[in-house]
Amino acid sequence: MDGHDSEDTKQSTADMTAFVQNLLQQMVVFFGFYVFLGLGIVTSIVDDMGGRINELEQSINDLRAEMGVEGTPPPASKSGDEPKTPASST
Template sequence: MEGQDSGDTKQSTADMTQFVQTLLQQMMGERINELEQSINDLRTEMGAEGSPSPLSTSKKPDEPKPDEGSA
């Protein structure tokens, strides 16, 4: 009889593991979809404002300062 109990326990553990994996995949999939939607909303808002992205404004070509060139 103990052999059957051991088999049932292993099957229950396998079933629970599969259930948890499926549940986590569904939850992550939903979370990823929410994040993608948020990113798209932010892109739309930024495009509507017509402002350049922060990356393009922070990177300017190196220009000498007026004090540096005359010393």
Template sequence: MDGHDGDNSKQSTADMTVFVQNLLQQMQTRFQTMSESVISKIDEMGNRIDELEQSINDLRGEMGQDGAPSPSASLKPKEEPKTTDDSA
């Protein structure tokens, strides 16, 4: 052993450390970008839902049904009475 193996080992460890640090930085940057994108889309969806609720309320007001139940509630089928059939 001539002492150069120790230097190569230290250089290899330093190179690996730099590589891992760069990789972690890239992953953190990508994660941050994805997080911002998801949050932006959630905010946009929330705004669209708010607009939809306002449009529905406007339509209900125009139809004069502010206090009336929704039309879908009156269109629900009635439950048929349950009977026991012992002949099966």
């Protein structure tokens, strides 16, 4: 073998290494963009749903106010020690 074949092999290896590194970098950018885009879409959906939940809560509160219901019902007892009072039927 002469030194020329060795240089060609080294150059081919260097070219292949540069090609693979470039390809991997492009893949990272490509997939990173789509992950970022996906996160943006998910964030948008969550924000939209949060807004809708707030609107629904406000609508419920408005209806309660129209019906003359004051405040919100007390939270259920977690301990279960307190006796429950039946609702009056008058």
